[in-house]
Amino acid sequence: MPSDNAYMRPVTLKNVLKFAVPTVVMTVFMSFYTMVDGLFVSNLIGTDALSAVNLTAPIISLVTAISTMLATGGSAVIMRKVGEQKIKEANEDFTFLIVVNVIAGFIMSVLGYLIMDGIFKSMKLSLAVFSYCHDYLNHYLIFTIPILLMNNFTLYMIAAGKSGLSMVCSIAGGVLNMVLDYVLIAVFDMGIAGAAIATGLGYSVTAAVGIVLFFQKNSLLHFVKPVCRRKTLWEAAANGSSEMATALVTGIVTMMFNWTMLKYVGENGVAAITIIMYVLMFATSLYTGYSYGVAPMISFYYGEQNHGKLKKLIHMSFQIISVIAVVTLVASLTLTEPLVSVFARPDNPVYDLAVTGNHICSLALIFIGCNVFVSGMFTALSNGIVSAVLAFSRSFVFMVAAMLILPALFDVTGVWFATPAAEFAAICLSLAMFGKYKGKYGY
Secondary structure: OOOOOHHHOOOOHHHHHHHHHHHHHHHHHHHHHHHHHHHHHHHHOOHHHHHHHHHHHHHHHHHHHHHHHHHHHHHHHHHHHHHOOOHHHHHHHHHHHHHHHHHHHHHHHHHHHHHHHHHHHHOOOOHHHHHHHHHHHHHHHHHHHHHHHHHHHHHHHHHOOOHHHHHHHHHHHHHHHHHHHHHHHHHOOOHHHHHHHHHHHHHHHHHHHHHHHOOOOOOOOOOOOOOOOHHHHHHHHHHOHHHHHHHHHHHHHHHHHHHHHHHHOOHHHHHHHHHHHHHHHHHHHHHHHHHHHHHHHHHHHHHHOOHHHHHHHHHHHHHHHHHHHHHHHHHHHHOHHHHHHHHOOOOOHHHHHHHHHHHHHHHHHHHHHHHHHHHHHHHHOOOHHHHHHHHHHHHHHHHHHHHHHHHHHHOHHHHHHHHHHHHHHHHHHHHHHHHHOHHHHOO
16 A cells, blocks of 8 residues: 555545646646647648658557557556555566566567558658658657556556656656757757657656666565466456557547548648647546546555445546536637647648637537546446447547548538547447446446
8 A cells, every 4th residue: 555545535626636636747748748749840840740740640559559558457457456455466467567568569669660661651642741750750669668668657656656756757758858859850950850769768757767666665566576467467458458449549540530631631631630639639638647547546446345435536527527628628719729820830721721620629628538537437447348348439430430421521621520529429328338337336
């Protein structure tokens, strides 16, 4: 148990926010990694290079998918065991899953190098954009293992009661990324390769600190001699399958968005959708951060069979998420033009496309929070199947359906409406599943 007995405190707004605020700050700064790359790339190199950053995103999602699965699913399994007072077994599983992640990182890095150029060639890009895509990903993949360790250590620091440290690492990494972006692109003229290196080194901060932290035996979670338990690996994979599905299908859907925009308005459309995705990513990071913060609490209370605290925590979470939804919607609609102008000047054709698109896409902010939280809640309750169904339906089934139907009917306007339509369908399914399992889990 954490030294401050954090999990034993009453479920009050103050105590919940003590868990959640550091992880919200952390995920917001993590979203800045990509946004900062986009900001420096678009202003110092150009919007063609900005398009390239988005065009590489699907491959990056494929590379990190397995790690995302093991990190989120493994955290739920390990914290459930901590709640059951199986501390030794939890640390053996923790070390084992980290070893698996390192092996997976090496394999996925090699796979990324093998497939990237084939994917870019299939898009029939201009020579300049193809070159940007190749240079960015070629340098990004060097940092695959540190990035995967960052994915894991971020969540395990939270689970170990070190959410404040996780937040500091994310802020430090974000600041380092911004500084290096300027130095490597503007000073050393390394172009888009410099942006990739800056991002990789920023991510590496959490990886390096995590290695030091988890070698300390007084930490709730720490490295021990790993024990290979197939059941643990299976449980982690099953529980985290929804997050892996989200990572995989996010890459696929991003690719669909890119292809659709290339079809209707060319590479300017890809740059515009990139800017809008930054806005949605920032808002989504608030919900993801909150879900990450309270997930160990949900897992612990479930393992402890404390239904009173579990019910209060989940009901309070919906209230918090509703407030965030209103604030982010109003902010996105009000600040659309200033936000877009950071990435593209008003005389750039990308500007008008992005402003129009963001006004429509912002409607999705009403629904995203509930969808993210409910899926994460089922992961924390060790119900990976329901979580996977929700995540896969939201990120793939509903989105693909919207992308196939709406642009065919309304051209580019249909592309902008695809995300709100998919999120609306997803919230209907999320609330149905929430009601169905309410009796089983006692929330």
